[in-house]
Structures are given as structure tokens and as C-alpha cells.
Amino acid sequence: MRLMIVDDSMIIRNRIAVLANNPRLGKVDIVGLAGDGEQALALAKSKRPDVITMDLTMPKLDGEACISELAKLLPDAHILVVSALSDRATALRAIRNGAHGFLLKPFRDEDLLNSLVELCK
Amino acid sequence: MTCRELGPEDISIFSDAICEYFETTSGEKAQVRSAYLLEGDYPENWNDFHGIIPVHGDFTGTVCFSAPKQLLTHVLMLMGDSSYSDAAHLDLVGEIANTLSGRARKHFGEMMKISPPVAFLGKHEKIKTSRAGRPYAIPFTWRTYEAGLVVNLCTL
Numbered sequence: 565m566r567l568m569i570v571d572d573s574m575i576i577r578n579r580i581a582v583l584a585n586n587p588r589l590g591k592v593d594i595v596g597l598a599g600d601g602e603q604a605l606a607l608a609k610s611k612r613p614d615v616i617t618m619d620l621t622m623p624k625l626d627g628e629a630c631i632s633e634l635a636k637l638l639p640d641a642h643i644l645v646v647s648a649l650s651d652r653a654t655a656l657r658a659i660r661n662g663a664h665g666f667l668l669k670p671f672r673d674e675d676l677l678n679s680l681v682e683l684c685k
Numbered sequence: 686m687t688c689r690e691l692g693p694e695d696i697s698i699f700s701d702a703i704c705e706y707f708e709t710t711s712g713e714k715a716q717v718r719s720a721y722l723l724e725g726d727y728p729e730n731w732n733d734f735h736g737i738i739p740v741h742g743d744f745t746g747t748v749c750f751s752a753p754k755q756l757l758t759h760v761l762m763l764m765g766d767s768s769y770s771d772a773a774h775l776d777l778v779g780e781i782a783n784t785l786s787g788r789a790r791k792h793f794g795e796m797m798k799i800s801p802p803v804a805f806l807g808k809h810e811k812i813k814t815s816r817a818g819r820p821y822a823i824p825f826t827w828r829t830y831e832a833g834l835v836v837n838l839c840t841l
Contacts, residue, residue, distance in 0.1 A: 572801055573776050573777075573779070573780040573783075574772075574773070574776050575761070575764060575766055575773060575776050575777055575780060576780060578766060578768075579764050579765060579766065582765055621783055621787065621799050621800070621801055622801060623801045647787065648783055648784040648785075648786070648787025648788055649787045649790055649795075649799070650787060650788050650790055650791040651790040651791055651793075651794055651795045653794070653795045654790070654795050668788075669784045669787065670705075670706050670709040670710050670784055671709070672709060
């Protein structure tokens with residue numbers, strides 16, 4: 565798995581990166597860490613991740629717009645939204661725009677692992 | 686333009702979000718006390734670290750999470766983070782403010798637009814935002830730490 569982590573919180577990026585080392589996920593290469601949507605698109609072009617965790621509320625380019633662009637750029641990549649935005653309309657729109665899963669913040673370690681395992685089946 | 690202030694049922698959404706955040710993060714619920722209307726802009730027991738979420742869309746105002754450094758250090762430890770710099774504490778206080786605000790959208794809907802957090806350090810720093818309505822303070826205790834949320838929102 566070539567994983568890119570997109571979140572404006574450094575703590576959340578680091579936490580996901582550490583959890584991605586769990587043996588349940590097999591071999592994971594973290595190919596990019598981005599703090600906003602613009603950075604994510606630039607990294608996606610050069611690093612070609614196949615799995616992406618994506619926050620929604622971010623500066624510069626938000627997660628929703630970034631998902632739409634990534635779906636065109638990397639149509640085979642699997643995108644897991646990791647966000648606190650808990651309304652149904654936002655989750656449905658993210659899925660419609662190209663995301664494959666939605667995990668609500670705050671999350672437990674096993675919630676993230678289960679979501680990534682499910683995403684990569 | 687008329688502006689409807691939030692009522693107790695709206696404020697309880699934020700109290701629930703505080704409980705849920707700490708229970709999920711630590712397995713231990715926060716003890717949330719009764720919300721009250723602030724006389725001024727800030728509670729008496731204002732803390733060192735603050736994360737503010739500007740809100741717009743069908744709403745105007747801010748949500749501000751305020752916590753002591755020790756609480757944030759404890760949460761960083763639980764998250765497995767080994768960086769205890771001010772930058773890490775500021776990142777976390779902003780992230781908690783963002784998470785609590787985001788959870789409130791389940792109740793308020795997607796037209797409650799949430800901006801990325803602005804975090805700052807300093808007990809006597811003032812929140813540089815316009816006053817939207819009557820601010821509510823929601824004090825709580827998690828473990829032995831006292832912290833709070835100030836919700837200053839109204840619906841347009």
C-alpha cells in the first residue's frame with residue numbers, strides 16, 4: 565500500500581502514520597504527508613498513492629474539492645475521509661465525489677485500522 | 686438582519702460532543718457541568734491554550750475551546766505523540782475545537798460552515814472576533830483538569 569495522509573493537524577498525521585505500521589495492514593509505504601488540499605494534489609501527482617486518508621476542513625483547498633480532483637487524477641486510488649463533520653449530507657457528498665469510506669473523528673486506533681483494512685479489500 | 690440566539694437544546698449538543706470526545710480518546714468521560722451565559726466575553730477560569738473555530742454560512746460567530754497545558758499533554762500521551770512542544774499543544778487545542786464543532790453539524794446541518802482552527806497561547810489573550818450573540822460557557826472536568834468551551838453563535 566502506498567499511503568498518503570492529508571490533514572491540517574500534524575498530530576493527526578503523525579498518529580495515522582504510526583497506526584499504519586500495524587501488521588494487519590501488510591506492507592505500507594507512507595509516500596506523502598500533506599497539511600492542505602493544494603499540497604495533497606501536488607504530492608499525489610508525483611507520488612501516486614493508492615490509498616489516501618483525507619480530512620475535510622483544511623486551509624487553501626478543502627477536502628471536498630480535493631477529493632473531486634484526486635478522483636480525476638488517480639481514479640484507482642481509495643480515499644478514506646477522516647473528519648469530524650458529522651452531518652449526513654457531507655458524508656454522502658464526499659462519497660459521491662469519489663471517497664470510498666468515512667471515519668468520524670475522534671476515532672479509536674482500531675476504528676482507523678478496521679476502516680483501512682476494509683478499504684483495501 | 687435578525688439573528689436567532691442558540692437555546693439550551695442547541696448548547697446541549699456541544700456538551701454531548703465534549704463527553705464523546707474524551708470518552709473516545711481516553712475511555713473516560715468528561716464531567717460536563719451546567720452551561721451558563723457569560724456576562725463578559727470570557728469565563729473567570731480562562732486557560733492557557735485556546736482553539737477558535739470561526740463559523741459562517743447560516744450561522745455567525747465562534748466556538749472556542751480553552752484548556753490547560755497539562756490536559757493537552759495528557760491527551761498527546763494517549764495519542765502516542767511524543768512531542769510536547771507548544772506547537773504540538775496548539776495543534777491539539779485547535780484539533781479538539783474543530784472536532785467539537787464538527788460533531789455539532791449532526792444537529793445544525795451542513796449550513797453551519799466551519800473554518801480551520803485558529804490556535805493561540807496566553808491566559809490573557811483576547812478572542813479577536815465579533816460578538817455574535819450571548820456567549821455560553823460550558824465548563825467541564827476531565828480527570829483532574831478544568832477546561833471549557835465558549836459557544837458564541839447565532840443563526841441568521
